[in-house]
Amino acid sequence: MDKIEIRGGSKLEGEVTISGAKNAALPLMAAAILVDGITEFDNIPDLVDIKSIKALLEDLGAVCRGQGATLSIDASAITKLEAEYDLVRKMRASVLVLGPLVARFGSARVSLPGGCAIGARPVDMHLRGLEALGAEITVEHGYIEARAEALVGGEIYFDLPTVTGTENLMMAAVLARGQSVLRNCAREPEVVALAQALNTMGADVSGAGTAVITINGVEKLHPAAVSVIPDRIEAGTFMVAAAATHGDVLVKECRPDHMGGIISKLKQTGCSVEVIPEGVRVCSTGEIQSTDFKTLPYPGFPTDMQAQFMVLMAVARKNSVIHETIFENRFMHVNELQRMGADISISGNYAMIRGVEALSGAPVMASDLRASASLIIAGLIARGTTRINRVYHLDRGYDAIEKKFSALGADIQRI
Numbered sequence: 001m002d003k004i005e006i007r008g009g010s011k012l013e014g015e016v017t018i019s020g021a022k023n024a025a026l027p028l029m030a031a032a033i034l035v036d037g038i039t040e041f042d043n044i045p046d047l048v049d050i051k052s053i054k055a056l057l058e059d060l061g062a063v064c065r066g067q068g069a070t071l072s073i074d075a076s077a078i079t080k081l082e083a084e085y086d087l088v089r090k091m092r093a094s095v096l097v098l099g100p101l102v103a104r105f106g107s108a109r110v111s112l113p114g115g116c117a118i119g120a121r122p123v124d125m126h127l128r129g130l131e132a133l134g135a136e137i138t139v140e141h142g143y144i145e146a147r148a149e150a151l152v153g154g155e156i157y158f159d160l161p162t163v164t165g166t167e168n169l170m171m172a173a174v175l176a177r178g179q180s181v182l183r184n185c186a187r188e189p190e191v192v193a194l195a196q197a198l199n200t201m202g203a204d205v206s207g208a209g210t211a212v213i214t215i216n217g218v219e220k221l222h223p224a225a226v227s228v229i230p231d232r233i234e235a236g237t238f239m240v241a242a243a244a245t246h247g248d249v250l251v252k253e254c255r256p257d258h259m260g261g262i263i264s265k266l267k268q269t270g271c272s273v274e275v276i277p278e279g280v281r282v283c284s285t286g287e288i289q290s291t292d293f294k295t296l297p298y299p300g301f302p303t304d305m306q307a308q309f310m311v312l313m314a315v316a317r318k319n320s321v322i323h324e325t326i327f328e329n330r331f332m333h334v335n336e337l338q339r340m341g342a343d344i345s346i347s348g349n350y351a352m353i354r355g356v357e358a359l360s361g362a363p364v365m366a367s368d369l370r371a372s373a374s375l376i377i378a379g380l381i382a383r384g385t386t387r388i389n390r391v392y393h394l395d396r397g398y399d400a401i402e403k404k405f406s407a408l409g410a411d412i413q414r415i
């Protein structure tokens with residue numbers, strides 16, 4: 001199994017180009033199911049999660065072709081309406097095929113996503129939403145079965161702003177008869193990107209990016225070309241790494257307007273964050289200042305940046321408190337950071353971090369995607385060598401990460 005080895009101490013300097021967003025590409029690829037024809041994509045990142053959804057779509061009968069960052073999905077030959085356990089268990093986002101399958105074919109059988117390291121992550125809101133659109137749902141033998149002769153527009157109220165839930169229901173509602181109103185929706189840029197793509201395919205979706213999304217159902221969608229937005233979490237990860245190593249990095253081809261929470265927090269740590277036409281330049285020279293934060297749905301500070309930012313706070317001047325409000329078990333990186341000398345204590349979903357002068361390299365274990373990214377940043381600033389095990393988590397969501405860090409001057413290699 002691959003490991004990543006890092007010798008800490010290098011300042012990151014130079015430019016890095018951000019890839020397409022995993023969490024935008026996955027729903028967009030699922031949306032291709034809605035079209036009886038070919039959807040063309042560009043800026044698709046090279047990630048294991050993308051390969052997983054491709055494998056799932058191919059298993060349903062879609063034909064996927066692509067080279068580099070381009071991909072075409074021909075969903076005209078879909079015949080199978082079942083997403084099997086072996087494909088879904090690899091990636092929870094596979095549940096995103098549920099809405100489009102029911103909308104276009106009137107039925108679907110999708111394995112319930114299994115447990116997840118970062119929290120329970122139920123899909124109850126996805127299912128209640130589909131019921132509100134007239135689907136009959138049963139959950140049996142580990143599978144969700146959804147059936148509807150034809151979906152009909154309805155009112156959906158999300159208890160919490162769920163990202164993939166909003167996306168699943170938006171995709172279901174575009175082909176429903178009549179108007180659907182989705183309330184308390186997630187406002188993430190990935191939701192907006194999906195709504196825009198659906199509209200390019202002929203849907204009538206308005207309000208994405210606000211808490212209320214209105215969808216007027218149309219009879220069918222047509223083939224279209226879709227470009228994936230840049231990955232704000234990949235960009236944020238490089239920005240935090242630049243700050244932590246006291247480096248000077250230009251993060252190119254990103255969307256600063258999608259990163260308000262991250263940029264504002266980074267500025268509070270005392271580093272310079274400059275938005276320029278080419279991207280965002282992060283430059284850090286002085287001491288890192290401590291700052292408290294709380295993870296929140298967009299536009300709040302993203303939970304997907306919590307672990308990386310915690311590393312920065314671990315070597316900051318004073319104490320800070322992080323409140324994780326999205327997932328109940330997203331502090332698994334803490335044990336590993338403690339093994340590297342960080343002074344962090346946990347109480348429920350709060351972490352108290354007392355800044356230390358330096359971290360020390362150690363063998364560590366990655367527990368999930370963003371935790372892996374935090375361990376890389378920790379390794380970059382630690383004294384000595386850090387060896388990260390279980391890096392397959394990293395390959396799910398970061399495109400060529402060690403190559404990108406290496407090009408910025410990090411001493412990092414995959415072994």
Ligand code: EPU
Pocket residue numbers: 023026092093119120121122123124125126127160161162163164165186302303304326327328369370397
């Ligand atoms: N929730 C429910 N019931 C549901 C759906 C969600 O209780 O039916 C709860 C969740 O357990 C959680 C909260 O609602 O406590 C919000 O979860 P959400 O549904 O928004 O998460 P998600 O859609 O499963 C997406 C991203 C995650 C990211 C979260 C939060 C994708 C493919 N995944 O997950 O990304 O952390 O939103 O922003 O978009 C990652 O990339 O590392 C990652 C985990």
